[in-house]
Amino acid sequence: MEILPESIKKLINILSYFPSIGPRQATRLAFYLINKGQNEIIGLIKNLEALNKIKICNFCFFPHENQNELCDICQNTERNKSIIMIIEKETDLLSLEKANQFNGRYLIIGEISKKGILEEWQKLRLQNLKSFIQRELNGKAEEIILAFNPDSIGNFTSSIIEKEIRDFSKKITRLARGLPTGGEIEFADDETLKSAIQNRV
Amino acid sequence: MEILPESIKKLINILSYFPSIGPRQATRLAFYLINKGQNEIIGLIKNLEALNKIKICNFCFFPHENQNELCDICQNTERNKSIIMIIEKETDLLSLEKANQFNGRYLIIGEISKKGILEEWQKLRLQNLKSFIQRELNGKAEEIILAFNPDSIGNFTSSIIEKEIRDFSKKITRLARGLPTGGEIEFADDETLKSAIQNRV
Structure with missing residues (x-):
């Protein structure tokens, strides 16, 4: 060229x-x-x-332009700060917020490497969360939701983080697996069908 | 959001x-x-x-940073200015140059609308070419090659341009149609096979 x-x-x-x-x-x-x-x-x-x-929120690491150090979600006192959803990236937050089903806070852990292992700066974000739980929630969150992609890397990352935060929350949950709305049973993969049967409601 | x-x-x-x-x-x-x-x-x-x-070449409309008003290709005196290939866009020029088979000049006519019809500014580019041919090539180019995508819009545009420039070139040609290298006869479409048989060499 x-x-x-x-x-x-x-x-x-x-x-x-x-x-x-x-x-x-x-x-x-x-x-x-x-x-x-x-x-x-x-x-x-x-x-x-x-x-x-643009500043990055001190709590969840989502970008904002506010005067203080928190983003719109984290400074909203109507949201429950003792329920925290740990997610991978900003665009996941946007999608989850659109579903309009969650009134807690987020923690963006940042893009997960292909190995599923956390890097130093990502561990610092978890450390930041633990300090917050100790300082403001008397050492235990109500619930921490591990909301990673439903694939093997996401599973692996969830397990790593679960070990790290086990003592800092009364409850640790993951997003449900099952048939996606609009999907067809005929074409669903084995793992999805297994989850859909096991977790039937 | x-x-x-x-x-x-x-x-x-x-x-x-x-x-x-x-x-x-x-x-x-x-x-x-x-x-x-x-x-x-x-x-x-x-x-x-x-x-x-960045400036846009006065002749072919490819961008350049030269002192004068011509791009590297158009100011290269070793290239044959009486053979002109009319193409749609800059990236087509890059691909054609990489093939290293053409030693003339280009004219970028600009992105063709879905109807295949030329807009006013595109007609001006053709007018510019005609003036050049009259001024520097005694009214007739050696050859003008219409190098548009091998689809119906490309065909239609080629026909329109051919009518416009018919009197300004001794020869007007189009790129060859046939089997692409690495392609398979079994999966080639009818039109491609038709061209491959008709234009066999």
Whole structure:
């Protein structure tokens, strides 16, 4: 790609590191921006600059722009701070909130490595939670929900975290497994059917 | 998504207009950037700012950073300026150049609408080509190659352009149709097999 100007090459390089964007899509995105013209690029730059107002919540690690150190969910006194759902990522929080069935707090543990093992900064987030439970909940949360993806990595991570926090909660639960709404029994995999039968209600 | 800070919401909105990026991937990209931290964001901003050096080639409309008004290909005197390949987009040019089989110039006509009809600015690009042919090639190019995607829109666009430029070139050609290398005869569609038989060499 010798004919590409340096600035475009560099932009393609940055974009190709974005999640689920390969070099080919990165190239397409770069040309899209160039063809949109300088005004569109300046608009995007302004938007990126505005991100410097973003803070990360001291409790759950979701981004916010509030004056204090807590996000909208964690500073909402109508939410039950003694029920905590531990999740992997911000987009999981958005989906779970949309379901409108949970009135506790979250803890975002951050992207889980392929091995399912927690990194140092992720252990610090758990440590942060334990300190909170000791300080504000007299050492025991009502319930901690481990809400990880229903796959082997998610299971493994849940087990690791469960061991870590066992003494800090009266109850530790996981999200239910079963048939997804709209799914078909005929095409469900064995594991899903097993859960659906075992956990029938 | 009421819990999302304004600056993130706006960024997601901009990103979701990027080609083949929907709202869901735009959300993931925004959180990726935020999690990467302020340094990464500033790096991206600097890169976007560097794009203001980009100029668009006066002849082929490919971006460049040269002092004069022509891109690297068009200012290369070793390339044959009397053979012109008309293509849809910049990424097509990159792919065609990689094949290393063409030593003429290109004209990027720009993304073709779903109807296959040329817009005003695209007609201006053709007009630009005609003026060049009259001025520098005594009114006739050696060959104009119409290199559009081998589908019905591409065919339709080729026919429209062919009518426009018929009097400006000694020869007008299209890219060959046939079996793609590595493809299997068993799974080739009828149209492809038809071309492969008719154009056998």
